[in-house]
Amino acid sequence: MDLRLLEYFLAVARAGNITKAAEQLHVTQPTISRQLMDLEEVMGTPLLCRGKRQVTLTDAGVLFQQRAEEIVTLMEKTQQDLADQNDLVGGTVAVGCVESSASRMLPEVLKNFAAQHPRVQYQLYSADGDDIREKLDRGELDFGILLEPIEAAKYDYLRLPYWETWGLLMRSDDPLAEKAAMTVEDILPLPLILPRREIVQDNIAGWFGVERSQLHIFAGHNLINNGALLVEAGLGYAFCVGGCFAIRQTEGLKFVPLTPERTTGHVLAWKKNRVFHPAAHHFREFIEQEKACVDPQIQSNLS
Template structure:
């Protein structure tokens, strides 16, 4: 399976038309059609649902799987080529970091700022996702580092535990009856329409905190990223269980955040694969991250 053919396939998936894809790729339509037919024969499966001339092409289930894999393969291929183009004495390149939503991303930002003062040609790419998505991309070499929130199985990774914790609570409208409370207890949640993270680890954390299965509560929606969930809260659809400092609750906002009681805090880890061979840029980032970690711990000890 050639990288060139995978690029052809992705062009078709993007344009949803062999004719348009051929124009973008600057090849003839018969040539492109033949290449994709040969790819289907090679894989032994149909990848495209081909309509008539006026209908757009759609992907089969197998085609959608290949699209995901092809994107990963090409991303890794392009990244590898870029790393080998740099001169031996240059620190230049891209660093790929993935993680869930957390205010502790500020620690990563400060590390990047300080490193950029010395190596201005390093660029950063941030990927947001849950633990399963981050660990998958780490294992496949698509990320250099991951940021994990809360308890997770990280035995197969090296890690630095950040000198910070995140706190769970409830995001609500300021005109909510519960907004007058300083803290939210499990009894307060039982009748509320709740919007929760779809991660199973989160369900386990909240269930352990409340002493009962969270699925027995009135869950009306789930979210992957809190911003969209915050809009639903703002419209009065429900209350979001989330981490603090992720949504603006200043005077101009309709929303407020109230922590859980008893307090439910989670740790944050920066992880990377054991025996990882880093690019020079990623190597320098890890060195700087360790320096920032030591400095932060010294400040906390004062």
């Protein structure tokens, strides 16, 4: 399929109007209309609902838009990666990073790497582990900085010298905020706001010696921002790592660690059998050789 067909379709989907899309693409309106009808014939289903002034997507069109965006993004990255093959000191490295102490580690790593490779550029993506893994699987990211556990069957990885302590985020005026650490007995009756990953929820339940169904789960979250808002409203207690709260300390909230202490390590992960362009290859080698290159004070400040 010609990539231009996808670009035409996406332009119309975003503009909601074939004439506007044609103007943006500098082609004629009949050209786009004809190409879209050919596309629908190839797909075997209508993708667009054509009104007098506006074009909307059918259900099939919504799904096709999602797939088309993924294909175009992957093609653009592939073209960039192939171009980078001819430039051993330049290129773009795409890195996803979870919200943790690694968020402060990453700038220091990029600073040190950039000193050696000043022409390299970076695309940074902040999300939870599931979203980063999806982008690794689709080839949209070169690397992901993730909290363990990691699926060793799908990814190669390097362990990083950064550790996170688990605990509960709560209101500062909560009586439990006076405690130095939270016990299992403290936590089990509480309405919990947990990371959405089921493997993490199962690990948390395992730490407490119960099934996940026995936890009082009020809500799940992928990033702590919205979870913290629920905590501020007094709706529950957010289960998170200390570094996640430390990078954006919010007045009126407090992080209290667990007892016995529970810690999690970080990894730099990439898809197995990934063929790296030169910039990404140098970046991986740099991390492997310079794991201790980050100022230790960054980690100690977040502990």
